[in-house]
Amino acid sequence: MRKTQFIQGTLASVVIAGFAAITPALAADPIKVGVVTPLSGTYASLGQQVRWGIELATKEINASGGIMGRQIQLLFEDEEANPAVAAPKAEKLFQVEKVDFLTGTVNSASTLAVGQVAERNDRLIATTVSFSDAITGDKCSPNVFRVNAKAGQQSAALAAWLSEAVPDAQVFYLGPDYEMGRSTVAAFKSAAEARGAKTVGEVFAPLGNKDYSPFFGQIRASRPNVLYTSVAGNDTVRLFNQLAEYGLSRNLTIVGASGTVTSQNMEAIGENAEGFTTGVGYSVDLDIPANKTFVKAFEAEYKALPDLYGADSYGVMYFYKAAVEKAQSTETDKVRAAMEGLEWSTPQGMKTMRAGDHQAMQDMYVTRVQDGKFNVLSKVAAKDALGPDTCTRF
Numbered sequence: 001m002r003k004t005q006f007i008q009g010t011l012a013s014v015v016i017a018g019f020a021a022i023t024p025a026l027a028a029d030p031i032k033v034g035v036v037t038p039l040s041g042t043y044a045s046l047g048q049q050v051r052w053g054i055e056l057a058t059k060e061i062n063a064s065g066g067i068m069g070r071q072i073q074l075l076f077e078d079e080e081a082n083p084a085v086a087a088p089k090a091e092k093l094f095q096v097e098k099v100d101f102l103t104g105t106v107n108s109a110s111t112l113a114v115g116q117v118a119e120r121n122d123r124l125i126a127t128t129v130s131f132s133d134a135i136t137g138d139k140c141s142p143n144v145f146r147v148n149a150k151a152g153q154q155s156a157a158l159a160a161w162l163s164e165a166v167p168d169a170q171v172f173y174l175g176p177d178y179e180m181g182r183s184t185v186a187a188f189k190s191a192a193e194a195r196g197a198k199t200v201g202e203v204f205a206p207l208g209n210k211d212y213s214p215f216f217g218q219i220r221a222s223r224p225n226v227l228y229t230s231v232a233g234n235d236t237v238r239l240f241n242q243l244a245e246y247g248l249s250r251n252l253t254i255v256g257a258s259g260t261v262t263s264q265n266m267e268a269i270g271e272n273a274e275g276f277t278t279g280v281g282y283s284v285d286l287d288i289p290a291n292k293t294f295v296k297a298f299e300a301e302y303k304a305l306p307d308l309y310g311a312d313s314y315g316v317m318y319f320y321k322a323a324v325e326k327a328q329s330t331e332t333d334k335v336r337a338a339m340e341g342l343e344w345s346t347p348q349g350m351k352t353m354r355a356g357d358h359q360a361m362q363d364m365y366v367t368r369v370q371d372g373k374f375n376v377l378s379k380v381a382a383k384d385a386l387g388p389d390t391c392t393r394f
Contacts, residue, residue: 038079049264050128051076057317111135126319153281225252253275263306279365340353366379
């Protein structure tokens with residue numbers, strides 16, 4: 001009897017010791033974050049800032065002990081700014097790589113498509129770039145969060161400035177022909193018309209368009225004094241340089257979405273970017289300690305300045321960190337609940353994730369390109385820029 005008890009006790013000790021050896025290993029498993037972002041094509045420059053911001057934040061978080069003692073592992077996929085490419089790559093990250101969370105999508109249509117993939121896989125995604133109001137509006141998803149400013153927030157700030165700078169604004173709109181382009185045009189048109197601006201025309205050009213001159217006759221005939229555009233990346237370089245070449249930009253106040261002119265394409269646009277004005281949620285010149293620390297670290301790491309995409313992509317990793325630590329879990333239901341109403345620190349200062357539609361609340365700024373850099377002209381408080389919650393799905 002004693003021998004049997006001894007053997008059982010020994011086996012129990014071995015089993016307990018085995019579990020004790022396994023448990024720390026499980027606890028040390030990395031938290032996997034998939035990053036589906038354009039690393040090639042028209043929006044590759046935007047994807048570069050996304051990657052830099054995410055990698056810098058991850059480096060800092062891992063160096064300080066990770067999240068709940070677990071390191072972050074990043075897995076990148078090139079979405080090519082194409083929803084037909086983004087969706088299967090997100091599926092691969094969820095199903096094969098077993099990522100805990102996903103981020104990085106730039107193209108708004110990609111974000112909407114990947115959001116559906118996330119729902120099917122019971123996982124969460126957060127976009128740091130996509131502007132379309134629909135993402136946290138009529139096409140909202142319980143599994144999709146946005147840490148950056150949507151089109152409506154940008155438009156509220158820019159329209160307020162325009163109503164004073166150009167009181168008799170006659171606006172022509174030129175956007176890229178997909179979800180983001182149409183959403184940004186619609187958002188600014190609504191905000192500008194509410195403040196007295198008149199719409200004189202609009203066109204939508206294909207993504208990756210090489211020649212904008214076929215649209216110039218329509219612009220001239222409409223006789224605008226303001227041109228609003230939401231083209232981005234390499235498309236902006238071609239548009240602005242062609243506007244100057246054909247003499248259209250001389251008599252126009254050119255305004256647009258915050259991703260139209262960035263640190264990534266400003267050098268290629270050169271003097272043709274001078275005077276461009278936008279509503280934006282970030283500027284390297286924000287005079288707050290968090291931003292100064294971030295800009296210094298970013299420049300040291302990449303020998304380049306961050307733009308809004310780099311800043312918001314940096315911030316998303318701290319959003320995930322704060323949510324997981326609040327939830328004490330990486331389980332989707334628990335983290336989702338922790339994200340709703342969450343406050344977290346970013347280079348722009350503290351942000352709050354609105355629970356009703358999963359849209360980040362933040363102050364907005366109007367900035368203008370002067371002498372090759374953006375200067376802050378005015379500020380709009382978060383509550384005045386955000387607008388009502390229109391999500392009805394959850």
